[in-house]
Amino acid sequence: VDREIEELCRAVRLIVMDVDGVLTDGSIELTSGGAGLGALPTESKTFNVKDGLAIRWARRVGVETAFLTSRSSGAVERRAEELSVTRLVTGASDKAPALLALCQELGVAPAEVAYLGDDLPDLAPMRLAGLAIAVADAAPEVREVAHWVTDAPGGRGAAREAIEAILRTQGRWQRVVDHHMTEEPDEWRD
Amino acid sequence: VDREIEELCRAVRLIVMDVDGVLTDGSIELTSGGAGLGALPTESKTFNVKDGLAIRWARRVGVETAFLTSRSSGAVERRAEELSVTRLVTGASDKAPALLALCQELGVAPAEVAYLGDDLPDLAPMRLAGLAIAVADAAPEVREVAHWVTDAPGGRGAAREAIEAILRTQGRWQRVVDHHMTEEPDEWRD
Amino acid sequence: VDREIEELCRAVRLIVMDVDGVLTDGSIELTSGGAGLGALPTESKTFNVKDGLAIRWARRVGVETAFLTSRSSGAVERRAEELSVTRLVTGASDKAPALLALCQELGVAPAEVAYLGDDLPDLAPMRLAGLAIAVADAAPEVREVAHWVTDAPGGRGAAREAIEAILRTQGRWQRVVDHHMTEEPDEWRD
Amino acid sequence: VDREIEELCRAVRLIVMDVDGVLTDGSIELTSGGAGLGALPTESKTFNVKDGLAIRWARRVGVETAFLTSRSSGAVERRAEELSVTRLVTGASDKAPALLALCQELGVAPAEVAYLGDDLPDLAPMRLAGLAIAVADAAPEVREVAHWVTDAPGGRGAAREAIEAILRTQGRWQRVVDHHMTEEPDEWRD
Numbered sequence A, B, C, D: 001v002d003r004e005i006e007e008l009c010r011a012v013r014l015i016v017m018d019v020d021g022v023l024t025d026g027s028i029e030l031t032s033g034g035a036g037l038g039a040l041p042t043e044s045k046t047f048n049v050k051d052g053l054a055i056r057w058a059r060r061v062g063v064e065t066a067f068l069t070s071r072s073s074g075a076v077e078r079r080a081e082e083l084s085v086t087r088l089v090t091g092a093s094d095k096a097p098a099l100l101a102l103c104q105e106l107g108v109a110p111a112e113v114a115y116l117g118d119d120l121p122d123l124a125p126m127r128l129a130g131l132a133i134a135v136a137d138a139a140p141e142v143r144e145v146a147h148w149v150t151d152a153p154g155g156r157g158a159a160r161e162a163i164e165a166i167l168r169t170q171g172r173w174q175r176v177v178d179h180h181m182t183e184e185p186d187e188w189r190d
Helices: A003-010 A049-060 A074-082 A095-106 A120-128 A140-145 A158-169 A173-181 B003-010 B049-060 B074-082 B095-106 B120-128 B140-145 B158-169 B173-181 C003-010 C049-060 C074-082 C095-106 C120-128 C140-145 C158-169 C173-181 D003-010 D049-060 D074-082 D095-106 D120-128 D140-145 D158-169 D173-181
Strands: A014-017 A027-033 A042-048 A064-068 A087-089 A113-117 A131-134 B014-017 B027-033 B042-048 B064-068 B087-089 B113-117 B131-134 C014-017 C027-033 C042-048 C064-068 C087-089 C113-117 C131-134 D014-017 D027-033 D042-048 D064-068 D087-089 D113-117 D131-134
Touching (some): A003 A131, A003 A158, A027 B027, A042 A049, A049 A064, A049 A158, A064 A074, A074 A087, A087 A095, A095 A113, A095 A120, A120 A131, A120 A140, A131 A140, A158 A173, A173 D120, B003 B131, B003 B158, B014 B095, B014 B158, B027 C027, B027 C049, B027 C074, B042 B049, B042 B074, B049 B064, B049 B158, B064 B074, B064 B095, B074 B087, B087 B095, B113 B158, B120 B131, B120 B140, B120 C173, B131 B140, B158 B173, C003 C158, C014 C095, C027 D027, C027 D049, C027 D074, C042 C049, C049 C064, C049 C158, C064 C074, C087 C095, C095 C113, C095 C120, C113 C120, C113 C158, C120 C131, C120 C140, D003 D131, D003 D158, D014 D095, D014 D158, D049 D064, D049 D158, D064 D074, D064 D095, D087 D095, D095 D113, D095 D120, D113 D120, D113 D158, D120 D140, D131 D140, D158 D173
Parallel strands (some): A014 A064, A064 A087, A113 A131, B014 B064, B014 B113, B064 B087, B113 B131, C014 C064, C014 C113, C064 C087, D014 D064, D014 D113, D064 D087, D113 D131
Antiparallel strands (some): A027 A042, A027 B042, B027 B042, B027 C042, C027 C042, C027 D042
C-alpha cells in the first residue's frame, strides 16, 4: 500500500462490501432434490473465516461496516448478523443511490467510504467512494476505476486484506493484535 | 482473440452452453443423510456470479442464450430461470440433434451459433456450430475441434470470457459497460 | 505412460477405485442445523463429471469397474448407481481381503486389476493389484508402492486420466471418441 | 523439520487443533431456502480425509488429540466424534484459559502440547504451548510466534503434515505404516 492509498485509507469511517465475488469467490451453489418432491432448491454461499474476524474487529475499533448487494438471501442475512455488521442492504438493483442513502443514514460522507467491488454493477458506487478497492479477480473495468487492487481474490482473503490495510494506516490494527496477545479472559468473542 | 475468431464471433446470434464442466467446474456434489432416514440424496451444482451476469447482459443487448445438457436437475432449472436464459434443454442424450432442433425453433442457423463445450458429448454439436469454443480444461479431443479455447477453465469464468469476447467484437460490450457507469437508477437488475 | 506401464495397462479387466481422495479431492463436508433441532448432520461428497463419464464409458467398451471404500454413505451409493458401476463395496475396514473377495466374485485375477488409491489404507490392496496407480496428491508411501502416479490429483481428473490411459493402450478409447464424433442419435446416454 | 523442532516434537503428548482455517480452509458455507419458509439456514464445514486419518492414528499410537474452537456447530461435533478425538472444546471465547483447563483435565503440561493455529485468536494459546505450529496460510502475526509453519495450508493437509512430523520424530509413524502394509484383517478401521 503506497503513500497515496494510505492517505485515502486514513479518511475511511465506513467500509462497504459487495457480497458475491468479494466476500465469496463468486460461487453460487444451488441444490435440488432432497426431502419431498415439492422441496424448493436451496442456495449456498461460502464465506471466509478470516474475512469475518476482520469485519467484526473493524467495528470493535471504531470503523463501521456494511454489505451492499443486489441479490437477497438468507445466507447473507445470517452472515451479516453473526458478524454484527452495521448495516445490511439487499435487493439494491442500483447500487449508487443505495450507497448514497446508506451514507446519509449513517452520517458518513461518500469521501469517508471504502467500497470493495468486483464487477460492473460496482462501477457506479466505486466512483462515488473516497477509496475504491477492487479484488484481485475483479473485471478489468473495475480494476481500472479502483484506487487499489488487493492481492487476494474475492472470498479468499480480499476483505481481510483491505480491512487490515485500512486499520493499519489508522493505527487501529495494533489494538486488535494486542488484544489477542494477552492471556486474560475478555469480552471480545471471536 | 485473433482476426479469424473475430470474424466468427461477429456472426453469433445464439450462445449455447453445456452445463457441467462449462458453467460449473465439473463438480457434482451429492449429499446424504439429514432429515429422516428415507430422505433422498440431493445434488448440488456450483455456478459463477460473473458468468451469470454476462449471460443476462447478452440477452439484454440482443444475443440469445441457451443451456444444453444431457442431465436434468432442479438446480439447472433454477439457474436458467434466474438468468432469463432464452431456452433450457435438459435430458438431451444426443446433443447434435438437440442443437439442430433448438436452432430451428429459434430461427437461427447453426452457423450463427457459438457452442461452449468441455467433453466428448460436446464433439458432435461443436462440429455443427459456427463458432466452437472449448473451455481451458476441456478434454484434448474437444480442444482440438474447437475454433477457440478460453483462458479460463469451466465454472471459473470461461462463459464470461467467451460471452464478453463475442459481445466485444459485435460492439455490444461497451453498451453494457456504459450502462453500469451511469449513476442513474434504471431497469437493469443485476 | 511408458512401455512397462502400457504392458500392465493391457492386462486390466477390472478398475477398482477408492472413493475419498481418489474420486473426490478428500473433502468431507458436514452440515448441521436446518429444519428442526433434532435434524441429523448431513455429509456431502463432491465428484467430478469427467471422471464419471470415463467410468461409464469403461464398462461400455468392456472393462469392469468397482468402488472400494471403508466408509459408507448414501452419496457414494447414488454415485455408483448413476454411473452403472459393476460393484460397490462399502464399509470395507480392511481393503485387501475385500479386493480378493471382489476378484473372486467377478472371476478376475488380481493381476488383471488396476487399483487407484491415495492413502495408507490403500497400501495392502495396491500390493495385490496388477497395476497400482496413485493419484498425484497421494501419501508418499502410496506413491512409492504405485507402478504409476497420475498427473491429476484426486477428484480433479485422476480417475479420468487413469481410465483413459488404460482404454487407450487397449485400443478401446478410440471407440469412445468415434462414438461421440457421429451426429446420429444413439443409445449411449452421457 | 529441523533439529530444534524435532526436539519440541519429541515432547508432545497432546495435539490441540483450532478448527476453522486449520482443519478447514476457512470456508464457512451458509445455506438458505429449501423446505419451508421458516427453515433455518444451515452451516457447513469441509474437512479433509487425510487429516482425519492422521488424527485417528495419532490416538491409536498413543498421542492425545483435541479440537479447540470459539464457535459451536453440529458439524464439528460430528467430526470430533467420528475421529474419536480425546476432547472437543467448543464455544471457547478465550482460548488460553481453555487450553490450560484442558491440560489440567488431561494431566498434560502445556510444554507437552502441540497447538495448531491460523489467526489472531490462536496467539495466546500458541504462546503457552510447547510446540506452536502455524498453517501455511496463517495470519503473519501467527506465523511469527510459531515455532514451525507447515507447507500445507489449512484444510488441505496442514494437520496431516503436523501430526505426521510429530509421530515420525517419536518413532510412531512407522507403526502406522507397518500396520497398513500387512494384508491381514485387523481391528483398525480407517
